[in-house]
Amino acid sequence: MTLKSLLSATALAMLPLGAGAAFAEDLPPCDNCSDSMVLMSWGGAYQASQVAAYAEPYAKLTGVKITWDEGSNEAIAKMRAASEAGNMTYSLVDVEGPDSQRACDEGLAEEIDFDKVLAAAPDGTPASKDFGAAMINECFVPQIVFSTTFGYRTDVKEWNGKVPEDLCAIFDLQTFPGMRALEKRPKKNLEWALLCDGVSKDELYTVLSTKEGVDRALAKLDTIKDHVVWWSAGAETPQLLADGEVVMGSTYNGRLFSAIVEQKQPIAMLWDWEVFDFDGWVVPKGLDEAQKNRVMHFLNFATDTQRLADQAKYISYGPARASSQPLVSKHATLGIEMAPFMPTNPANQKNYLVNNIEWWADNQDAVEVAFQNWLSK
Amino acid sequence: MSLPVYATAGQRLWHYAFRVICGLIFFFLIAPIIIIIPLSFNAQDFFTFSPEMLRLDPAGYSLKHYHDFFTNPDWQLPLWNSLAIAPVATLIAVSLGTLAAIGLSQSHVPFKGTIMAILISPMIVPLIISAAGMYFFYSRVGLQGTYWGVVLAHAVLGIPFVIITVTATLVGFDRSLTRAAASLGAGPVRTFFMVQMPLIMPGVVAGALFAFITSFDEVVVVLFLGAPGDKTLPWQMFTGLREQISPTILAAATVLVSISVVLLVTLEVLRRRSERLRGMSPT
Amino acid sequence: MTDQTANGPMLAADGTPLKQSLNRALRRQKLRAFLLIAPLLIFVLVTFIAPIGDMLFRSVQNDIVADTLPRTVAALSKWNAESGAPPEEPVYRALASDLLIAVAEKTHTQLGTRLNYEDSGFSSLLRGTGRDVDDMGEDVTKALVAIDPIWDEPTTWTNLLGEPAWVSAQADWDKAGGKTAEPPFVLSPVAQQNLPLTSAAFADFARVMQTVKNDSPTEKRPWNTVAIGLTEDLKANPAAAGAFGTEWQPALSAIVAAAQMGTIPAANFTAAFTESDKAWATPQPWSIIKIFSPRFTSGYFLNAVDLKMTADGIAPRADSERVYIMLFLRTMILSLAITGTCILLGYPVAWLLANLPPRTANLLMILVLLPFWTSLLVRTSAWKVLLQQQGVINDLLVWAGLVADENRLVLINNQTGTIIAMTHILLPFMILPLYSVMKTIPPSYLRAAKSLGATDWTAFWRVYFPQSIPGIGAGSILVFILAIGYYITPELVGGAKGVFISNRIAYHIGTSLNWGLAAALGSLLLIVVLVLYWVYDRIVGIDNVKLG
Secondary structure, eight states: OOHHHHHHHHHHHTSOOOOOOOOOOOOOOOTTOOSEEEEEOOOHHHHHHHIIIIIHHHHHHHOOEEEEEOOGGGHHHHHHHHHHTTOOOOSEEEEEHHHHHHHHHTTOBOOOOHHHHSOOOTTOOOHHHHHGGGOOSTTOEEEEEEEEEEEEESOOGGGTTOOOOSGGGGGOTTTSOSOEEEESSSTTHHHHHHHTTTOOGGGHHHHHTSHHHHHHHHHHHHTTGGGEEEEOSTTHHHHHHHHTSOSEEEEEHHHHHIIIIISOOSEEEEEEEEEEEEEEEEOBTTOOHHHHHHHHHHHHHHTSHHHHHHHTTTSSOEESSGGGGGGOOBOTTTOOBSGGGSTTOGGGOSSEEEOOHHHHHHHHHHHHHHHHHHHHO | OOOOTTOOHHHHHHHHHHHHHHHHHHHHHHHHHHHHHHHTTBSSSOSSOOHHHHTTOGGGBOSHHHHHHHHOHHHHHHHHHHHHHHHHHHHHHHHHHHHHHHHHHSSOOTTHHHHHHHHHHHHHSOHHHHHHHHHHHHHHTTOTTSHHHHHHHHHHHHHHHHHHHHHHHHHTOOTHHHHHHHHTTOOHHHHIIIIIHHHHHHHHHHHHHHHHHHHHHOOHHHHHHOOGGGOOHHHHHHHHHHTOOOTHHHHHHHHHHHHHHHHHHHHHHHHHHHHHHTTOOOO | OOOOOOOSSSBOTTSSBHHHHHHHHHHHHHHHHHHHHHHHHHHHIIIIIHHHHHHHHHTTBOOHHHHHOHHHHHHHTTOOGGGSSOOOHHHHHHHHHHHHHHHHHTOHHHHHHHHHTTSTTHHHHHHHHHHHGGGTTHHHHHHHHHHOGGGGOHHHHHHHHBOHHHHHHHHHHHHHTSOSOOOOOOBOHHHHHHOHHHHHHHHHHHHHHHHTSOOOTTSSOOOHHHHHHHHHHHHHOGGGGGTTOTTTHHHHHHHHHHHHHTOSOOOOHHHHHHHHOGGGGSHHHHHHHHHTOSSBOSHHHHHHTTEEEETTEEEEOOGGGOOHHHHHHHHHHHHHHHHHHHHHHHHHHHHHHHHSOHHHHHHHHHHHHHHHHSOHHHHHHHHHHHHSTTSHHHHHHHHTTSSOGGGOOOOSSSHHHHHHHHHHHHHHHHHHHHHHHHHTSOHHHHHHHHHTTOOHHHIIIIIIHHHHHHHHHHHHHHHHHHHHTOOHHHHHHOTTTSOOHHHHHHHHHHTSOOHHHHHHHHHHHHHHHHHHHHHHHHHTOGGGOOOO
């Protein structure tokens, strides 16, 4: 995993160069392809960026009917269920890195011949090279680099003018009273809890690999349990923050960007120990031939250099293709520079974690049980 | 219920206190439903009354959430799906249910208790259990994630209501009417359509309304059985509530409340008609 | 209705005895009633009762262990879990053979997930070992290649072990580039007879290559288990080296010689597994596999009541894993609380409705029926909006000065939210049965009691209230039955602590995919509901259910 090197490369490449000229639309023909697709994604601002950058253009060019399902939080479960039921209802599923690993390990996702399916960069660099380190397994077609971080309200009277400056403010009910929003999954929460319980970054997964380590993280979370609203969709935290239902909460950096910049809510971002990850597509197994052809045709279009760069005009996530990065520039409608909001911006990388894909793929089942049991007590 | 003239001061006090308590309970019942109606006209994307709304300033009100509801495909697709599922499910439930109710009302039906228990069971078994069972079983037979899977499931959930309402109209049914028809030379089919049917019609229509609303409001089963393309209105509201509350939900809710009011009035009219027809004069 | 008119004491109109004629009419009537009911009965049985039966079946079904690890299960049958020692080498080898197939088919992860329900950590164990199993016994293959490089060639193995007709068919398929259906692998009878271990291992390998990978067995060197099988077959039966004709004799004889000299290392899967994860050196994972190898299990039901099966019998689960009894109790307590508030709020309203003049009562009845007819989601949305910290109720309280702005009440995402919203939703189900019972209580009884000198309270408590108890009973059971099965409302307003057992069932179906446990929890809930339903039938009668 050399996500780190990719991160710095992205940051360098993000000097504003102006948007590339729109490509001439010469879509290759699609033989024996179905005329509809069901895409599973994350809903909210992220899905909106996908619609704007490539789903709608694709639908316009081909006339294909695209149905969206906002189920990516439970992507693995839904794919497993559909595959057990023998009726794969999704054509293409948007998942984050560890989930793609699980889908691949469990035989739920197709292995993809990257250079055959995906478009090469404009200069002819084959896709597998252009995506580079983002290709974390043979099933995963990367789209973006994102981070999970915290947002907080800037107008909380009880804080007496103080604002959270580091991650552990989450656990500080004295200085920062109020409700928090945390994800209803163990991933990231356990790491943050241990970091604030004095575990160093390097020992994190060694500690978490023992039952005592998990218990220790849960004990730390216990200290704020009564002050937490648990979310399961990325759109919830920005909404809860905007409604004043919580004063701080974790979510994806792009969602906070929308709430702060597009909706002008009194919210600010906390860049400390944010967790980096890739997000991308997997093709579920069990599609019929026509569906599969359609999906591959779409993937070729939706992950080409220009389209991935286009997506970054709508949401502050870094494109996963090296060749897309010079094309990232300003927000599509607001005209502001996107760079300061990107997870790849060096100023935002004081402390950070990189999602440990292998550890989570191996240990998710066990940790999930412990977490859910803890949650319902 | 009126207060007798000889009531003591304490009795008077209690009399009025009791009415106030009942008034508050009625308020508790109805206020949450009423309050979403003005909120759905909020010009802003909030869920509480804005100062402009409280001042009754027209600028505080707008139809934009309704506009969104009736133009946004995120809401239109579910609305049309609901309208494609509920009538078909209702048709199945009513046709099979009415026949069976007539059969059940005959005097000598073997195992009547057991049969009744089986037919009513979809109403008694918690929805989550029905949904789980159907999910497992319909997966095996390839109905999971299909339109027909949802329709069949909704039909069976509506059946107890049809059975109950139609049986209720048949309880007061005067059997000599069919005998009279038979003695006048009408065949069983003709007797059914000319004599029995008009009399049980109110029960059938009431059952149909119940079956329709059951399907139209149902969310648990469709969450498990439906494919993303078969998303219904309650499903969309459920995901909306769980994930991203947009005030359009309140517009959708207001539309649904209006539908409920129409159905309620229809039912009331039918009930009176049925009582009149069966000679049970309304008190 | 075709009733016969009997005009004689003994004979019917058509001359048959009356009794016989009546019997026939009765039979016909029964048959007709049955024919009218049959379509619906079949429909309900197929679309509803069969699914419920399927759920009951899922709660005990447990095929995955026996299907994924058949050799291991067979080998473990001789092992005694109580011995305190891990099993012998053949069991390790059987697991290696099973895992090679399972990893290729990617079913070992599913098995890991299944066994993780019983022993947390099993999923990681199988995933980790699954990555290593390909390399186990590598030194044997290397030793063979050192003796003769032909053993590195995939075609050596297919030519030696495959039927000649299949070998040529496969060669044609390879040449054609895999456009047509691949000819399924066939073992040569000679190999099967002389090299039984080799043949069995290779047949598995070839099948997996062809069906799972859609690839040709001529393209990849077989698993190490095949090389190990060959070494052992030739050691046990040196004569087999001559059975394949002169072209194979030298190569096979060289292996026989090396095996006899001991230059080929013996496969040691015990060591290989222990190296992969030291848990394999303990009896724990093996006893889990053995306990859960039968095709039917009580494991899910035990889990549903916070117990588990261990080598020493049934034992309670660890404290941190005990949640289901607590959840069942919470569901019961919250449902009772909801039923209680429904009685408190429903009784006065029902009394008022039953004692007002019909015209006014009918008008007020609409206030009860409208919520009853309004979509559940509409009512839940309303409460979600009202109960928020920045919602209408808190705004009102702050405006009235009852609550300070910075101390707004937390009314949602906790048990308060669940109780308030569900009381509202279920209240009509309490009022309607109460009302219909109260309608039947003659007001003259109260007047009689008062005229005999009873105070208002005594008259109510000793005369009216006892007569309304059937209504309370019917309403309470109805509300309670509905409440304990609720899912949507607690999910939306209950947060982490205001959720019911139903939410846990939904979680296991949709998210954790522990369908067996979901089915077991569902079955237990179903039993509770059916008992209550039976009680309800006894008290009220299902025929008396009234709607609106």
